[in-house]
Amino acid sequence: MLAVIGGSGLSQLANLDVSHREVLRTPYGEPSGAVTFGQIFGHPIAFLARHGYGHTIPPHEVNYRANIWALSKCGAVGIISVASVGSIRADLKPGDVVIPHQIIDYTWGRKSTFHEGLDCTLTHIDFTEPYDRILREQLITAARAAGIPVSNSSVYAATQGPRLETAAEINRYERDGADVVGMTGMPEAALARELAVPYAAISVVANYAAGRADSLTGISFESIQGVLHESMGNVRTIIEKMVGCGNQTRP
Ligand code: HPA
Numbered sequence: 001m002l003a004v005i006g007g008s009g010l011s012q013l014a015n016l017d018v019s020h021r022e023v024l025r026t027p028y029g030e031p032s033g034a035v036t037f038g039q040i041f042g043h044p045i046a047f048l049a050r051h052g053y054g055h056t057i058p059p060h061e062v063n064y065r066a067n068i069w070a071l072s073k074c075g076a077v078g079i080i081s082v083a084s085v086g087s088i089r090a091d092l093k094p095g096d097v098v099i100p101h102q103i104i105d106y107t108w109g110r111k112s113t114f115h116e117g118l119d120c121t122l123t124h125i126d127f128t129e130p131y132d133r134i135l136r137e138q139l140i141t142a143a144r145a146a147g148i149p150v151s152n153s154s155v156y157a158a159t160q161g162p163r164l165e166t167a168a169e170i171n172r173y174e175r176d177g178a179d180v181v182g183m184t185g186m187p188e189a190a191l192a193r194e195l196a197v198p199y200a201a202i203s204v205v206a207n208y209a210a211g212r213a214d215s216l217t218g219i220s221f222e223s224i225q226g227v228l229h230e231s232m233g234n235v236r237t238i239i240e241k242m243v244g245c246g247n248q249t250r251p
Pocket of ligand 1: 084085086087159164165181182183206207208209210
């Protein structure tokens with residue numbers, strides 16, 4: 001079963017034929033909400049809204065551990081993480097869809113590992129490639145098949161939020177090699193790796209990042225909402241195409 005974590009602009013999957021919802025308890029506390037189980041074209045899918053179904057949980061307060069643990073526990077063989085991002089690069093415009101290949105983590109103070117406590121064995125996961133290569137390829141192939149252009153090599157800068165960045169911070173992230181910036185990509189990806197659940201991200205560019213293009217002097221929240229509403233349709237189509245190709249499971 002493939003699991004999808006929906007972010008801003010994606011609090012449900014339109015073509016999901018819902019069978020039931022389940023509130024899962026975890027040793028790490030409560031997930032963001034009930035997990036919705038159902039099928040798309042006959043293939044099982046689990047869906048979880050990262051910010052809660054009423055979009056009330058800010059990025060720094062999401063219980064990433066509970067979310068990932070719950071999805072792993074209910075049998076997810078892959079997790080697709082959907083999120084909105086700001087674009088640092090001039091050629092990535094609002095509305096574009098990005099499948100990042102690398103992460104730089106600027107978050108702090110988040111519960112970012114399952115390996116803690118005195119009786120825990122010391123573990124260092126390999127995170128050279130933070131996203132699962134096969135899941136990424138499946139997403140890229142599905143996008144191509146659906147005729148939706150995607151950027152498939154972008155470095156995702158994970159920031160703490162909930163405030164947006166300063167122009168100088170964005171300049172720094174660009175010097176560091178980042179292409180897009182978002183607030184929820186970490187520690188989600190690392191936690192999935194810790195539980196050995198393949199994980200890939202698909203992001204919609206909601207706006208130019210602070211200080212760039214039409215965000216030179218500020219970012220309008222209203223324009224972000226409008227862009228997300230339109231472009232999440234493309235994300236849904238890509239996920240449905242991927243699932244429809246029978247790509248929801250791994251050997
Ligand atoms: N910065 C951080 N996160 C975001 C942005 C941004 O500009 N846009 C959407 N999510």
